[in-house]
Amino acid sequence: MTLSVILCVTAVASEKTDENSAPIFLTEIPQGYRDFGLIAVSRLTRSDGSSQLRAELGNEIALKACREGKFPFPDGAIVAALHWNELSAPDNDKVLAKGFPGAGIQSFVPGSGVNMQFMVKDSKKYAATGGWGFGDFTNGKPGDMKLMNTCFACHVPAKDHDFVFTEYAP
Amino acid sequence: MTLSVILCVTAVASEKTDENSAPIFLTEIPQGYRDFGLIAVSRLTRSDGSSQLRAELGNEIALKACREGKFPFPDGAIVAALHWNELSAPDNDKVLAKGFPGAGIQSFVPGSGVNMQFMVKDSKKYAATGGWGFGDFTNGKPGDMKLMNTCFACHVPAKDHDFVFTEYAP
Numbered sequence: 001m002t003l004s005v006i007l008c009v010t011a012v013a014s015e016k017t018d019e020n021s022a023p024i025f026l027t028e029i030p031q032g033y034r035d036f037g038l039i040a041v042s043r044l045t046r047s048d049g050s051s052q053l054r055a056e057l058g059n060e061i062a063l064k065a066c067r068e069g070k071f072p073f074p075d076g077a078i079v080a081a082l083h084w085n086e087l088s089a090p091d092n093d094k095v096l097a098k099g100f101p102g103a104g105i106q107s108f109v110p111g112s113g114v115n116m117q118f119m120v121k122d123s124k125k126y127a128a129t130g131g132w133g134f135g136d137f138t139n140g141k142p143g144d145m146k147l148m149n150t151c152f153a154c155h156v157p158a159k160d161h162d163f164v165f166t167e168y169a170p
Numbered sequence: 171m172t173l174s175v176i177l178c179v180t181a182v183a184s185e186k187t188d189e190n191s192a193p194i195f196l197t198e199i200p201q202g203y204r205d206f207g208l209i210a211v212s213r214l215t216r217s218d219g220s221s222q223l224r225a226e227l228g229n230e231i232a233l234k235a236c237r238e239g240k241f242p243f244p245d246g247a248i249v250a251a252l253h254w255n256e257l258s259a260p261d262n263d264k265v266l267a268k269g270f271p272g273a274g275i276q277s278f279v280p281g282s283g284v285n286m287q288f289m290v291k292d293s294k295k296y297a298a299t300g301g302w303g304f305g306d307f308t309n310g311k312p313g314d315m316k317l318m319n320t321c322f323a324c325h326v327p328a329k330d331h332d333f334v335f336t337e338y339a340p
Contacts (some may be wrong), residue, residue, distance in 0.1 A: 035233075038204070040280055041211045041223045043256065044266075047274025053211045055225065055339075063205075084339060086213065091327075092335065096214075099324045104217025110210055110339040154269045157261075165262065169225075169254060169280040 024126055025151075026135025027142055030059075030118055033080040037063045040169040043086070051086040053110050056166040062121075071162040072131065077121040079164055087111030114138070119164065130155065130163045194296055195321075196305025197312055200229075200288055203250040207233045210339040213256070221256040223280050226336040232291075241332040242301065247291040249334055257281030284308070289334065300325065300333045 036057035044052045058066060062077040073079075092107040115138045123131040129152040136143045136151075155163040206227035214222045228236060232247040262277040285308045293301035299322040306313045306321075325333040 035207050037206075038208055038225055038227060041225045041254075042259075042280075043213060043223060043278040045276045045278075053213060055208055055211045057208060082339070084211075089212075095324060095327050095335075099320060106215045108213040108215075109337075110212075113340055150269060154265060157265050165265075167279075169252070170283055 024128070024133055025142075026118055026120060026133050029116065029135070029137055029140065030078050030080065030120060032059070033057065033078070033116070033118065036078070036080055038169070039063065039066050039079065040166050042166070044083075051108075052083050052114055053086045053108065054084070055082045056080070057082065066166075066168040069168075071160075072123075073121045073162050073164070075121050075123055075131075077119075079119045079166070081117040081166075083114040083116065084110035085112050085114055115143075130159075132163055194298070194303055195312075196288055196290060196303050199286065199305070199307055199310065200248050200250065200290060202229070203227065203248070203286070203288065206248070206250055208339070209233065209236050209249065210336050212336070214253075221278075222253050222284055223256045223278065224254070225252045226250070227252065236336075236338040239338075241330075242293075243291045243332050243334070245291050245293055245301075247289075249289045249336070251287040251336075253284040253286065254280035255282050255284055285313075300329075302333055 034057075036059050039056040039058045039062070042054045042056065044054060057080045059076075059078040061074055062079050065071060065073045065077060086108045087110065089107045089109045092109070093105060096103070096105040096107060115136055117137075118133075118135040120126070120133040120135070121131055122133060126133040132152070132155075134151040152163075155165070158165045161167070204227075206229050209226040209228045209232070212224045212226065214224060227250045229246075229248040231244055232249050235241060235243045235247060256278045257280065259277045259279045262279070263275060266273070266275040266277060285306055287307075288303075288305040290296070290303040290305070291301055292303060296303040302322070302325075304321040322333070325335070328335045331337070
């Protein structure tokens with residue numbers, strides 16, 4: 001069974017380090033995420049016809065755990081999910097039509113960014129949400145709190161994989 | 171205009187370092203490619219209904235050139251294109267249906283690998299093919315020579331981008 005990072009749609013609350021019972025969410029985008037290594041890619045469509053291309057990346061700690069299949073992830077692990085609107089690439093298609101006549105190839109590339117989602121492992125700080133701090137950023141800004149509490153609940157089905165849906169692509 | 175790595179379907183010939191006029195192709199998969207950073211993701215469909223999820227990765231030299239938009243790529247740059255058959259992920263869809271009722275979300279993840287393609291920059295060694303050594307590997311093995319000569323010709327439309335179609339995803 002291959003699963004993709006979902007990470008739900010989370011929002012970001014101000015951190016409440018003085019309340020152990022309160023979930024804590026990310027308020028800042030983890031530094032260096034764009035240079036993380038690749039865990040997997042994925043795609044998501046909706047019945048409105050929209051399609052997203054997605055990349056799930058991990059820092060060294062997360063990648064090592066994914067490669068070795070050793071869970072739970074150690075503290076310090078960071079998983080990033082970058083989501084773009086899928087864009088048709090007609091210029092590519094013209095080239096491909098010459099190279100592969102009759103194959104009817106259509107290609108798609110990343111268009112505008114939709115949002116970026118993160119999971120940061122700190123088993124003490126984020127004990128209330130499985131040891132993970134969740135974050136969701138659109139145009140660099142954290143979302144509102146409306147959906148923040150749905151995030152961890154959404155990841156519970158991936159409990160055997162330490163709440164991360166994505167599996168390392170072969 | 172956003173373009174994706176295409177890299178054509180190339181095959182791999184034995185290297186002919188003694189013949190400057192002969193194109194030279196990769197015979198070995200570049201080491202460490204799976205840990206390269208992300209340039210972009212893409213998707214490719216054919217009229218037979220098949221769909222591929224793709225990731226284009228680069229080593230540090232290639233990533234730096236991509237980020238800065240400085241071309242030609244310096245010698246030592248390596249671009250990797252990993253292609254997987256796209257696989258439906260119904261278990262994900264069940265989770266997403268709960269989180270986003272009525273959105274009709276369908277998700278897709280990497281299935282079996284199709285092939286891996288590489289471009290290695292060495293302006294002297296690969297002078298006959300724009301300074302790039304091309305490679306195409308299926309199940310770890312280089313392909314036959316049948317299509318090897320189509321590779322560079324296919325990349326000529328991307329000449330202004332030093333023969334690499336992929337652009338760095340935002």
